[in-house]
Amino acid sequence: MNNDITKRGSLIERLLFPRTQGLRISYHVLFWVLFILLHYSYALPTILRKASDPSVTVVGFFYFFKIIPEYYLCVGLYYLIRSYVKGILLFLILFIFALAVNHVFSVALYTGVDYVYGLETMPERMRAFAKLYLAPFDFWEPSAWLVFSNDLSEVQFFVLPAALKTAKYAANERFMRQKIQDEALNMELKALKSQINPHFVFNVLNAAYAKVLPVSEEGAEYLQKVSEILRFTLYEMNDEFIKLETELAYMKLYVELESVRSNRRCHINVEQYGEIKDTYRVPTVSLITLVENAFKHGVHSTRHDSFVDIRITVSGGLLNFDITNSKPSQPLRSKSGSGGIGLVNLERRLGIYYPGRYSFEKLETESEFSIFLKIPLLEGIATLVEPWSMLV
Known part of the structure:
Protein backbone atom coordinates (compact mmCIF):
# COMPACT_ATOMS: atom_id res chain seq x y z
CA MET A 1 0.00 0.00 0.00
CA THR A 166 -1.95 28.50 -1.55
CA ALA A 167 -3.08 24.97 -2.39
CA LYS A 168 0.06 24.41 -4.44
CA TYR A 169 2.19 25.74 -1.59
CA ALA A 170 0.47 23.43 0.89
CA ALA A 171 0.94 20.47 -1.45
CA ASN A 172 4.61 21.32 -1.84
CA GLU A 173 5.00 21.41 1.95
CA ARG A 174 3.36 18.00 2.17
CA PHE A 175 5.63 16.53 -0.52
CA MET A 176 8.74 17.97 1.09
CA ARG A 177 7.70 16.62 4.48
CA GLN A 178 7.07 13.23 2.93
CA LYS A 179 10.50 13.29 1.28
CA ILE A 180 12.15 14.11 4.61
CA GLN A 181 10.28 11.26 6.28
CA ASP A 182 11.23 8.85 3.47
CA GLU A 183 14.87 9.88 3.69
CA ALA A 184 14.76 9.51 7.47
CA LEU A 185 13.30 6.00 7.11
CA ASN A 186 16.02 5.05 4.63
CA MET A 187 18.69 6.36 6.97
CA GLU A 188 17.10 4.49 9.86
CA LEU A 189 17.11 1.25 7.90
CA LYS A 190 20.77 1.71 7.02
CA ALA A 191 21.53 2.51 10.64
CA LEU A 192 19.73 -0.62 11.84
CA LYS A 193 21.74 -2.77 9.44
CA SER A 194 25.02 -1.47 10.84
CA GLN A 195 23.94 -0.82 14.41
CA ILE A 196 25.84 -3.74 15.88
CA ASN A 197 29.14 -2.20 14.79
CA PRO A 198 28.67 1.21 16.53
CA HIS A 199 27.39 -0.47 19.68
CA PHE A 200 30.37 -2.77 19.66
CA VAL A 201 32.75 0.19 19.25
CA PHE A 202 30.90 2.10 21.98
CA ASN A 203 31.37 -0.78 24.43
CA VAL A 204 35.01 -1.23 23.42
CA LEU A 205 35.71 2.45 24.05
CA ASN A 206 34.21 2.24 27.52
CA ALA A 207 36.36 -0.80 28.27
CA ALA A 208 39.45 0.92 26.81
CA TYR A 209 38.79 3.95 29.02
CA ALA A 210 39.01 1.80 32.13
CA LYS A 211 42.30 0.25 30.90
CA VAL A 212 43.93 3.51 29.78
CA LEU A 213 42.93 5.65 32.80
CA PRO A 214 45.67 4.30 35.14
CA VAL A 215 48.29 4.85 32.41
CA SER A 216 47.28 8.22 30.93
CA GLU A 217 44.51 10.47 32.17
CA GLU A 218 44.78 12.57 29.03
CA GLY A 219 44.39 9.52 26.79
CA ALA A 220 41.49 8.26 28.87
CA GLU A 221 39.80 11.66 28.67
CA TYR A 222 40.15 11.61 24.89
CA LEU A 223 38.54 8.15 24.72
CA GLN A 224 35.72 9.34 26.96
CA LYS A 225 34.99 12.26 24.63
CA VAL A 226 35.01 9.97 21.61
CA SER A 227 32.58 7.71 23.46
CA GLU A 228 30.30 10.69 24.18
CA ILE A 229 30.27 11.67 20.50
CA LEU A 230 29.41 8.10 19.52
CA ARG A 231 26.63 8.00 22.13
CA PHE A 232 25.24 11.21 20.64
CA THR A 233 25.16 9.75 17.13
CA LEU A 234 23.45 6.60 18.42
CA TYR A 235 20.81 8.03 20.73
CA GLU A 236 20.36 11.78 20.17
CA MET A 237 19.97 12.07 16.37
CA ASN A 238 16.62 10.35 15.92
CA ASP A 239 14.47 13.51 15.93
CA GLU A 240 14.40 16.35 13.42
CA PHE A 241 14.89 18.93 16.19
CA ILE A 242 17.10 18.91 19.27
CA LYS A 243 17.58 21.15 22.30
CA LEU A 244 19.91 24.02 21.48
CA GLU A 245 21.94 23.43 24.66
CA THR A 246 22.42 19.76 23.68
CA GLU A 247 23.50 20.64 20.14
CA LEU A 248 25.98 23.20 21.50
CA ALA A 249 27.32 20.77 24.12
CA TYR A 250 28.19 18.15 21.52
CA MET A 251 29.46 20.80 19.13
CA LYS A 252 31.94 21.96 21.78
CA LEU A 253 32.89 18.34 22.49
CA TYR A 254 33.54 17.86 18.78
CA VAL A 255 35.70 21.01 18.76
CA GLU A 256 37.79 19.66 21.66
CA LEU A 257 38.37 16.37 19.87
CA GLU A 258 39.36 18.15 16.67
CA SER A 259 41.76 20.33 18.66
CA VAL A 260 43.57 17.25 19.93
CA ARG A 261 43.50 15.65 16.49
CA SER A 262 45.14 18.70 14.89
CA ASN A 263 48.07 18.46 17.35
CA ARG A 264 47.27 21.89 18.76
CA ARG A 265 48.37 23.60 15.52
CA CYS A 266 44.88 25.03 15.09
CA HIS A 267 43.81 28.09 17.03
CA ILE A 268 40.15 27.65 18.01
CA ASN A 269 38.04 30.43 19.47
CA VAL A 270 34.43 29.89 20.64
CA GLU A 271 32.38 32.82 21.94
CA GLN A 272 28.84 32.52 23.24
CA TYR A 273 26.43 35.31 24.18
CA GLY A 274 22.84 35.40 25.39
CA GLU A 275 20.61 33.23 27.53
CA ILE A 276 19.78 29.75 26.27
CA LYS A 277 16.37 28.53 27.40
CA ASP A 278 15.71 24.87 27.97
CA THR A 279 12.83 25.06 25.47
CA TYR A 280 14.90 26.29 22.51
CA ARG A 281 15.11 23.84 19.61
CA VAL A 282 17.24 23.74 16.44
CA PRO A 283 17.49 21.23 13.56
CA THR A 284 19.58 18.27 14.70
CA VAL A 285 23.31 18.43 13.80
CA SER A 286 22.79 21.73 11.95
CA LEU A 287 25.51 23.54 13.92
CA ILE A 288 27.81 20.51 14.09
CA THR A 289 27.61 20.29 10.28
CA LEU A 290 28.97 23.83 9.97
CA VAL A 291 31.80 23.11 12.45
CA GLU A 292 32.67 19.84 10.73
CA ASN A 293 32.82 21.64 7.38
CA ALA A 294 35.21 24.26 8.82
CA PHE A 295 37.63 21.63 10.12
CA LYS A 296 37.39 19.41 7.05
CA HIS A 297 38.04 22.11 4.46
CA GLY A 298 40.22 24.39 6.56
CA VAL A 299 42.20 22.66 9.30
CA HIS A 300 42.66 19.16 7.87
CA SER A 301 43.47 20.40 4.37
CA THR A 302 46.85 21.76 5.42
CA ARG A 303 49.81 20.89 7.67
CA HIS A 304 50.37 24.54 8.53
CA ASP A 305 48.82 26.62 11.29
CA SER A 306 45.12 27.34 10.91
CA PHE A 307 42.20 28.78 12.83
CA VAL A 308 38.47 28.38 13.43
CA ASP A 309 36.44 31.20 14.99
CA ILE A 310 32.90 30.50 16.22
CA ARG A 311 30.52 33.15 17.53
CA ILE A 312 27.12 32.13 18.98
CA THR A 313 24.56 34.81 19.83
CA VAL A 314 21.06 34.18 21.21
CA SER A 315 18.82 37.26 21.27
CA GLY A 316 15.16 38.04 20.68
CA GLY A 317 14.23 34.43 19.92
CA LEU A 318 16.87 34.24 17.18
CA LEU A 319 20.11 32.30 16.91
CA ASN A 320 23.07 33.89 15.12
CA PHE A 321 25.80 31.35 14.41
CA ASP A 322 28.87 32.79 12.68
CA ILE A 323 31.85 30.59 11.85
CA THR A 324 35.06 31.48 10.02
CA ASN A 325 37.90 29.15 9.11
CA SER A 326 41.25 29.69 7.46
CA LYS A 327 41.75 28.50 3.91
CA PRO A 328 44.97 26.61 3.15
CA SER A 329 47.30 28.35 0.71
CA GLN A 330 48.49 24.93 -0.46
CA PRO A 331 45.72 22.35 0.10
CA LEU A 332 46.71 18.75 0.67
CA ARG A 333 44.21 17.72 -1.99
CA SER A 334 42.40 19.62 -4.72
CA LYS A 335 38.85 20.80 -4.08
CA SER A 336 36.14 22.20 -6.28
CA GLY A 337 35.06 24.65 -3.59
CA SER A 338 35.07 25.45 0.09
CA GLY A 339 31.71 23.90 0.75
CA GLY A 340 30.46 20.35 0.39
CA ILE A 341 27.34 18.26 0.21
CA GLY A 342 26.82 18.79 3.96
CA LEU A 343 26.24 22.52 3.44
CA VAL A 344 23.93 21.88 0.49
CA ASN A 345 21.81 19.47 2.51
CA LEU A 346 21.76 21.80 5.50
CA GLU A 347 20.56 24.75 3.44
CA ARG A 348 17.89 22.56 1.89
CA ARG A 349 16.67 21.54 5.37
CA LEU A 350 16.59 25.17 6.51
CA GLY A 351 14.49 26.10 3.48
CA ILE A 352 11.95 23.46 4.47
CA TYR A 353 11.89 24.23 8.20
CA TYR A 354 12.00 28.04 7.97
CA PRO A 355 10.67 29.13 4.55
CA GLY A 356 11.50 32.81 4.13
CA ARG A 357 12.49 33.13 7.80
CA TYR A 358 16.17 32.23 7.87
CA SER A 359 19.44 33.68 6.62
CA PHE A 360 22.31 31.55 5.33
CA GLU A 361 25.17 33.61 3.90
CA LYS A 362 28.59 32.48 2.71
CA LEU A 363 31.58 34.79 2.33
CA GLU A 364 34.85 33.67 0.80
CA THR A 365 38.18 35.43 0.43
CA GLU A 366 41.63 34.18 -0.55
CA SER A 367 42.47 33.30 3.06
CA GLU A 368 39.12 32.78 4.83
CA PHE A 369 35.76 31.13 4.45
CA SER A 370 32.82 32.32 6.57
CA ILE A 371 29.21 31.27 7.09
CA PHE A 372 26.63 33.49 8.79
CA LEU A 373 23.51 31.63 9.91
CA LYS A 374 20.41 33.18 11.45
CA ILE A 375 17.38 31.07 12.37
CA PRO A 376 14.38 31.48 14.69
CA LEU A 377 14.56 29.41 17.85
CA LEU A 378 11.52 27.17 18.03
CA GLU A 379 10.10 26.46 21.46
CA GLY A 380 8.58 23.01 21.84
CA ILE A 381 6.18 22.15 19.02
CA ALA A 382 5.88 25.24 16.85
CA THR A 383 4.31 26.16 13.55
CA LEU A 384 7.04 26.30 10.93
CA VAL A 385 4.97 28.10 8.27
CA GLU A 386 3.13 31.36 8.76
CA PRO A 387 -0.39 31.14 7.29
CA TRP A 388 -0.26 34.54 5.57
CA SER A 389 2.94 33.55 3.71
CA MET A 390 0.89 31.09 1.64
CA LEU A 391 -1.49 33.68 0.16
CA VAL A 392 0.69 34.59 -2.81
Whole structure:
Protein backbone atom coordinates (compact mmCIF):
# COMPACT_ATOMS: atom_id res chain seq x y z
CA MET A 1 0.00 0.00 0.00
CA ASN A 2 2.81 2.40 0.83
CA ASN A 3 4.29 1.87 -2.62
CA ASP A 4 0.94 2.71 -4.25
CA ILE A 5 0.68 5.89 -2.23
CA THR A 6 4.20 6.84 -3.24
CA LYS A 7 3.43 6.27 -6.90
CA ARG A 8 0.23 8.30 -6.76
CA GLY A 9 2.03 11.05 -4.88
CA SER A 10 4.78 11.12 -7.49
CA LEU A 11 2.24 11.46 -10.32
CA ILE A 12 0.44 14.29 -8.54
CA GLU A 13 3.75 15.93 -7.81
CA ARG A 14 4.72 15.85 -11.49
CA LEU A 15 1.38 17.38 -12.46
CA LEU A 16 1.49 20.17 -9.87
CA PHE A 17 5.18 20.95 -10.18
CA PRO A 18 6.32 20.69 -13.83
CA ARG A 19 10.02 20.01 -14.17
CA THR A 20 10.74 22.35 -17.11
CA GLN A 21 10.32 26.09 -17.45
CA GLY A 22 8.40 25.59 -20.69
CA LEU A 23 5.75 23.47 -18.98
CA ARG A 24 5.43 25.99 -16.15
CA ILE A 25 4.84 28.82 -18.61
CA SER A 26 2.30 26.69 -20.49
CA TYR A 27 0.42 25.99 -17.25
CA HIS A 28 0.30 29.69 -16.41
CA VAL A 29 -0.89 30.67 -19.90
CA LEU A 30 -3.60 27.98 -19.85
CA PHE A 31 -4.81 29.08 -16.43
CA TRP A 32 -5.11 32.76 -17.38
CA VAL A 33 -6.86 31.96 -20.68
CA LEU A 34 -9.46 29.92 -18.79
CA PHE A 35 -9.64 32.64 -16.13
CA ILE A 36 -10.46 35.37 -18.66
CA LEU A 37 -12.96 33.21 -20.56
CA LEU A 38 -14.73 32.24 -17.33
CA HIS A 39 -15.14 35.79 -16.08
CA TYR A 40 -15.98 37.20 -19.49
CA SER A 41 -18.76 34.66 -19.94
CA TYR A 42 -20.04 35.53 -16.45
CA ALA A 43 -20.16 39.24 -17.37
CA LEU A 44 -21.68 38.61 -20.80
CA PRO A 45 -25.34 39.21 -19.78
CA THR A 46 -24.50 42.79 -18.71
CA ILE A 47 -23.04 43.64 -22.12
CA LEU A 48 -25.30 41.46 -24.23
CA ARG A 49 -26.85 44.35 -26.15
CA LYS A 50 -23.45 45.52 -27.31
CA ALA A 51 -21.66 42.15 -27.41
CA SER A 52 -21.72 42.17 -31.19
CA ASP A 53 -19.60 45.34 -31.18
CA PRO A 54 -15.93 44.29 -31.59
CA SER A 55 -14.74 47.25 -29.51
CA VAL A 56 -16.82 46.06 -26.55
CA THR A 57 -15.32 42.59 -26.86
CA VAL A 58 -11.78 44.00 -26.93
CA VAL A 59 -12.42 46.26 -23.91
CA GLY A 60 -14.04 43.39 -22.01
CA PHE A 61 -10.97 41.28 -22.68
CA PHE A 62 -8.59 43.95 -21.38
CA TYR A 63 -10.81 44.57 -18.34
CA PHE A 64 -10.06 41.03 -17.13
CA PHE A 65 -6.59 40.85 -18.67
CA LYS A 66 -5.35 43.66 -16.41
CA ILE A 67 -5.78 41.30 -13.45
CA ILE A 68 -2.74 39.33 -14.68
CA PRO A 69 -0.08 42.07 -14.30
CA GLU A 70 -1.77 43.25 -11.10
CA TYR A 71 -1.48 39.80 -9.57
CA TYR A 72 2.16 39.31 -10.54
CA LEU A 73 3.05 42.75 -9.19
CA CYS A 74 1.59 41.67 -5.85
CA VAL A 75 3.56 38.42 -6.00
CA GLY A 76 6.71 40.41 -6.77
CA LEU A 77 6.13 42.68 -3.77
CA TYR A 78 5.62 39.62 -1.57
CA TYR A 79 8.97 38.15 -2.56
CA LEU A 80 10.65 41.52 -1.92
CA ILE A 81 9.30 42.07 1.61
CA ARG A 82 8.62 38.57 2.97
CA SER A 83 12.01 38.48 4.72
CA TYR A 84 11.29 41.74 6.55
CA VAL A 85 7.53 41.67 7.25
CA LYS A 86 5.55 38.74 8.65
CA GLY A 87 2.04 37.69 9.62
CA ILE A 88 -0.99 39.97 9.52
CA LEU A 89 1.12 43.05 8.67
CA LEU A 90 2.37 41.32 5.52
CA PHE A 91 -1.22 40.51 4.54
CA LEU A 92 -2.38 44.11 5.11
CA ILE A 93 0.48 45.55 3.04
CA LEU A 94 -0.28 43.20 0.16
CA PHE A 95 -4.01 43.94 0.38
CA ILE A 96 -3.51 47.73 0.29
CA PHE A 97 -1.00 47.35 -2.53
CA ALA A 98 -3.52 45.26 -4.50
CA LEU A 99 -6.14 48.02 -4.10
CA ALA A 100 -3.70 50.70 -5.25
CA VAL A 101 -2.48 48.70 -8.25
CA ASN A 102 -6.06 47.88 -9.29
CA HIS A 103 -6.99 51.57 -9.09
CA VAL A 104 -4.05 52.65 -11.26
CA PHE A 105 -4.72 49.99 -13.90
CA SER A 106 -8.44 50.82 -13.95
CA VAL A 107 -7.73 54.51 -14.54
CA ALA A 108 -5.33 53.56 -17.33
CA LEU A 109 -7.91 51.22 -18.88
CA TYR A 110 -10.78 53.73 -18.92
CA THR A 111 -8.50 56.50 -20.14
CA GLY A 112 -7.39 54.31 -23.05
CA VAL A 113 -10.96 53.25 -23.88
CA ASP A 114 -12.10 56.87 -23.92
CA TYR A 115 -9.22 57.85 -26.19
CA VAL A 116 -9.51 54.93 -28.65
CA TYR A 117 -13.25 54.15 -28.83
CA GLY A 118 -15.05 56.80 -26.78
CA LEU A 119 -16.89 55.89 -23.61
CA GLU A 120 -20.27 56.60 -25.22
CA THR A 121 -19.87 53.38 -27.27
CA MET A 122 -19.46 51.24 -24.15
CA PRO A 123 -22.21 49.55 -22.06
CA GLU A 124 -23.96 51.71 -19.49
CA ARG A 125 -22.39 49.95 -16.48
CA MET A 126 -18.88 50.49 -17.84
CA ARG A 127 -19.59 54.17 -18.52
CA ALA A 128 -20.72 54.60 -14.91
CA PHE A 129 -17.52 53.11 -13.53
CA ALA A 130 -15.39 55.08 -15.99
CA LYS A 131 -17.01 58.29 -14.80
CA LEU A 132 -16.03 57.46 -11.21
CA TYR A 133 -12.42 56.68 -12.09
CA LEU A 134 -11.84 59.57 -14.49
CA ALA A 135 -13.54 62.28 -12.44
CA PRO A 136 -11.25 64.54 -10.34
CA PHE A 137 -11.14 63.20 -6.79
CA ASP A 138 -12.75 65.44 -4.17
CA PHE A 139 -11.73 64.39 -0.68
CA TRP A 140 -14.82 66.01 0.89
CA GLU A 141 -17.31 64.56 -1.58
CA PRO A 142 -18.78 61.26 -0.24
CA SER A 143 -19.69 59.99 -3.72
CA ALA A 144 -16.06 60.29 -4.81
CA TRP A 145 -15.12 57.54 -2.37
CA LEU A 146 -17.37 55.05 -4.22
CA VAL A 147 -14.54 54.41 -6.64
CA PHE A 148 -12.57 52.70 -3.86
CA SER A 149 -15.50 50.42 -3.09
CA ASN A 150 -15.24 49.20 -6.66
CA ASP A 151 -11.49 48.63 -6.19
CA LEU A 152 -12.37 46.59 -3.13
CA SER A 153 -14.86 44.46 -5.08
CA GLU A 154 -12.40 43.87 -7.94
CA VAL A 155 -9.77 42.49 -5.55
CA GLN A 156 -12.02 39.40 -5.43
CA PHE A 157 -10.50 38.48 -8.80
CA PHE A 158 -7.30 37.66 -6.91
CA VAL A 159 -9.06 35.05 -4.79
CA LEU A 160 -8.93 32.22 -7.35
CA PRO A 161 -5.23 32.50 -8.35
CA ALA A 162 -4.24 33.14 -4.72
CA ALA A 163 -6.24 30.10 -3.57
CA LEU A 164 -4.58 27.90 -6.18
CA LYS A 165 -1.19 29.26 -5.19
CA THR A 166 -1.95 28.50 -1.55
CA ALA A 167 -3.08 24.97 -2.39
CA LYS A 168 0.06 24.41 -4.44
CA TYR A 169 2.19 25.74 -1.59
CA ALA A 170 0.47 23.43 0.89
CA ALA A 171 0.94 20.47 -1.45
CA ASN A 172 4.61 21.32 -1.84
CA GLU A 173 5.00 21.41 1.95
CA ARG A 174 3.36 18.00 2.17
CA PHE A 175 5.63 16.53 -0.52
CA MET A 176 8.74 17.97 1.09
CA ARG A 177 7.70 16.62 4.48
CA GLN A 178 7.07 13.23 2.93
CA LYS A 179 10.50 13.29 1.28
CA ILE A 180 12.15 14.11 4.61
CA GLN A 181 10.28 11.26 6.28
CA ASP A 182 11.23 8.85 3.47
CA GLU A 183 14.87 9.88 3.69
CA ALA A 184 14.76 9.51 7.47
CA LEU A 185 13.30 6.00 7.11
CA ASN A 186 16.02 5.05 4.63
CA MET A 187 18.69 6.36 6.97
CA GLU A 188 17.10 4.49 9.86
CA LEU A 189 17.11 1.25 7.90
CA LYS A 190 20.77 1.71 7.02
CA ALA A 191 21.53 2.51 10.64
CA LEU A 192 19.73 -0.62 11.84
CA LYS A 193 21.74 -2.77 9.44
CA SER A 194 25.02 -1.47 10.84
CA GLN A 195 23.94 -0.82 14.41
CA ILE A 196 25.84 -3.74 15.88
CA ASN A 197 29.14 -2.20 14.79
CA PRO A 198 28.67 1.21 16.53
CA HIS A 199 27.39 -0.47 19.68
CA PHE A 200 30.37 -2.77 19.66
CA VAL A 201 32.75 0.19 19.25
CA PHE A 202 30.90 2.10 21.98
CA ASN A 203 31.37 -0.78 24.43
CA VAL A 204 35.01 -1.23 23.42
CA LEU A 205 35.71 2.45 24.05
CA ASN A 206 34.21 2.24 27.52
CA ALA A 207 36.36 -0.80 28.27
CA ALA A 208 39.45 0.92 26.81
CA TYR A 209 38.79 3.95 29.02
CA ALA A 210 39.01 1.80 32.13
CA LYS A 211 42.30 0.25 30.90
CA VAL A 212 43.93 3.51 29.78
CA LEU A 213 42.93 5.65 32.80
CA PRO A 214 45.67 4.30 35.14
CA VAL A 215 48.29 4.85 32.41
CA SER A 216 47.28 8.22 30.93
CA GLU A 217 44.51 10.47 32.17
CA GLU A 218 44.78 12.57 29.03
CA GLY A 219 44.39 9.52 26.79
CA ALA A 220 41.49 8.26 28.87
CA GLU A 221 39.80 11.66 28.67
CA TYR A 222 40.15 11.61 24.89
CA LEU A 223 38.54 8.15 24.72
CA GLN A 224 35.72 9.34 26.96
CA LYS A 225 34.99 12.26 24.63
CA VAL A 226 35.01 9.97 21.61
CA SER A 227 32.58 7.71 23.46
CA GLU A 228 30.30 10.69 24.18
CA ILE A 229 30.27 11.67 20.50
CA LEU A 230 29.41 8.10 19.52
CA ARG A 231 26.63 8.00 22.13
CA PHE A 232 25.24 11.21 20.64
CA THR A 233 25.16 9.75 17.13
CA LEU A 234 23.45 6.60 18.42
CA TYR A 235 20.81 8.03 20.73
CA GLU A 236 20.36 11.78 20.17
CA MET A 237 19.97 12.07 16.37
CA ASN A 238 16.62 10.35 15.92
CA ASP A 239 14.47 13.51 15.93
CA GLU A 240 14.40 16.35 13.42
CA PHE A 241 14.89 18.93 16.19
CA ILE A 242 17.10 18.91 19.27
CA LYS A 243 17.58 21.15 22.30
CA LEU A 244 19.91 24.02 21.48
CA GLU A 245 21.94 23.43 24.66
CA THR A 246 22.42 19.76 23.68
CA GLU A 247 23.50 20.64 20.14
CA LEU A 248 25.98 23.20 21.50
CA ALA A 249 27.32 20.77 24.12
CA TYR A 250 28.19 18.15 21.52
CA MET A 251 29.46 20.80 19.13
CA LYS A 252 31.94 21.96 21.78
CA LEU A 253 32.89 18.34 22.49
CA TYR A 254 33.54 17.86 18.78
CA VAL A 255 35.70 21.01 18.76
CA GLU A 256 37.79 19.66 21.66
CA LEU A 257 38.37 16.37 19.87
CA GLU A 258 39.36 18.15 16.67
CA SER A 259 41.76 20.33 18.66
CA VAL A 260 43.57 17.25 19.93
CA ARG A 261 43.50 15.65 16.49
CA SER A 262 45.14 18.70 14.89
CA ASN A 263 48.07 18.46 17.35
CA ARG A 264 47.27 21.89 18.76
CA ARG A 265 48.37 23.60 15.52
CA CYS A 266 44.88 25.03 15.09
CA HIS A 267 43.81 28.09 17.03
CA ILE A 268 40.15 27.65 18.01
CA ASN A 269 38.04 30.43 19.47
CA VAL A 270 34.43 29.89 20.64
CA GLU A 271 32.38 32.82 21.94
CA GLN A 272 28.84 32.52 23.24
CA TYR A 273 26.43 35.31 24.18
CA GLY A 274 22.84 35.40 25.39
CA GLU A 275 20.61 33.23 27.53
CA ILE A 276 19.78 29.75 26.27
CA LYS A 277 16.37 28.53 27.40
CA ASP A 278 15.71 24.87 27.97
CA THR A 279 12.83 25.06 25.47
CA TYR A 280 14.90 26.29 22.51
CA ARG A 281 15.11 23.84 19.61
CA VAL A 282 17.24 23.74 16.44
CA PRO A 283 17.49 21.23 13.56
CA THR A 284 19.58 18.27 14.70
CA VAL A 285 23.31 18.43 13.80
CA SER A 286 22.79 21.73 11.95
CA LEU A 287 25.51 23.54 13.92
CA ILE A 288 27.81 20.51 14.09
CA THR A 289 27.61 20.29 10.28
CA LEU A 290 28.97 23.83 9.97
CA VAL A 291 31.80 23.11 12.45
CA GLU A 292 32.67 19.84 10.73
CA ASN A 293 32.82 21.64 7.38
CA ALA A 294 35.21 24.26 8.82
CA PHE A 295 37.63 21.63 10.12
CA LYS A 296 37.39 19.41 7.05
CA HIS A 297 38.04 22.11 4.46
CA GLY A 298 40.22 24.39 6.56
CA VAL A 299 42.20 22.66 9.30
CA HIS A 300 42.66 19.16 7.87
CA SER A 301 43.47 20.40 4.37
CA THR A 302 46.85 21.76 5.42
CA ARG A 303 49.81 20.89 7.67
CA HIS A 304 50.37 24.54 8.53
CA ASP A 305 48.82 26.62 11.29
CA SER A 306 45.12 27.34 10.91
CA PHE A 307 42.20 28.78 12.83
CA VAL A 308 38.47 28.38 13.43
CA ASP A 309 36.44 31.20 14.99
CA ILE A 310 32.90 30.50 16.22
CA ARG A 311 30.52 33.15 17.53
CA ILE A 312 27.12 32.13 18.98
CA THR A 313 24.56 34.81 19.83
CA VAL A 314 21.06 34.18 21.21
CA SER A 315 18.82 37.26 21.27
CA GLY A 316 15.16 38.04 20.68
CA GLY A 317 14.23 34.43 19.92
CA LEU A 318 16.87 34.24 17.18
CA LEU A 319 20.11 32.30 16.91
CA ASN A 320 23.07 33.89 15.12
CA PHE A 321 25.80 31.35 14.41
CA ASP A 322 28.87 32.79 12.68
CA ILE A 323 31.85 30.59 11.85
CA THR A 324 35.06 31.48 10.02
CA ASN A 325 37.90 29.15 9.11
CA SER A 326 41.25 29.69 7.46
CA LYS A 327 41.75 28.50 3.91
CA PRO A 328 44.97 26.61 3.15
CA SER A 329 47.30 28.35 0.71
CA GLN A 330 48.49 24.93 -0.46
CA PRO A 331 45.72 22.35 0.10
CA LEU A 332 46.71 18.75 0.67
CA ARG A 333 44.21 17.72 -1.99
CA SER A 334 42.40 19.62 -4.72
CA LYS A 335 38.85 20.80 -4.08
CA SER A 336 36.14 22.20 -6.28
CA GLY A 337 35.06 24.65 -3.59
CA SER A 338 35.07 25.45 0.09
CA GLY A 339 31.71 23.90 0.75
CA GLY A 340 30.46 20.35 0.39
CA ILE A 341 27.34 18.26 0.21
CA GLY A 342 26.82 18.79 3.96
CA LEU A 343 26.24 22.52 3.44
CA VAL A 344 23.93 21.88 0.49
CA ASN A 345 21.81 19.47 2.51
CA LEU A 346 21.76 21.80 5.50
CA GLU A 347 20.56 24.75 3.44
CA ARG A 348 17.89 22.56 1.89
CA ARG A 349 16.67 21.54 5.37
CA LEU A 350 16.59 25.17 6.51
CA GLY A 351 14.49 26.10 3.48
CA ILE A 352 11.95 23.46 4.47
CA TYR A 353 11.89 24.23 8.20
CA TYR A 354 12.00 28.04 7.97
CA PRO A 355 10.67 29.13 4.55
CA GLY A 356 11.50 32.81 4.13
CA ARG A 357 12.49 33.13 7.80
CA TYR A 358 16.17 32.23 7.87
CA SER A 359 19.44 33.68 6.62
CA PHE A 360 22.31 31.55 5.33
CA GLU A 361 25.17 33.61 3.90
CA LYS A 362 28.59 32.48 2.71
CA LEU A 363 31.58 34.79 2.33
CA GLU A 364 34.85 33.67 0.80
CA THR A 365 38.18 35.43 0.43
CA GLU A 366 41.63 34.18 -0.55
CA SER A 367 42.47 33.30 3.06
CA GLU A 368 39.12 32.78 4.83
CA PHE A 369 35.76 31.13 4.45
CA SER A 370 32.82 32.32 6.57
CA ILE A 371 29.21 31.27 7.09
CA PHE A 372 26.63 33.49 8.79
CA LEU A 373 23.51 31.63 9.91
CA LYS A 374 20.41 33.18 11.45
CA ILE A 375 17.38 31.07 12.37
CA PRO A 376 14.38 31.48 14.69
CA LEU A 377 14.56 29.41 17.85
CA LEU A 378 11.52 27.17 18.03
CA GLU A 379 10.10 26.46 21.46
CA GLY A 380 8.58 23.01 21.84
CA ILE A 381 6.18 22.15 19.02
CA ALA A 382 5.88 25.24 16.85
CA THR A 383 4.31 26.16 13.55
CA LEU A 384 7.04 26.30 10.93
CA VAL A 385 4.97 28.10 8.27
CA GLU A 386 3.13 31.36 8.76
CA PRO A 387 -0.39 31.14 7.29
CA TRP A 388 -0.26 34.54 5.57
CA SER A 389 2.94 33.55 3.71
CA MET A 390 0.89 31.09 1.64
CA LEU A 391 -1.49 33.68 0.16
CA VAL A 392 0.69 34.59 -2.81
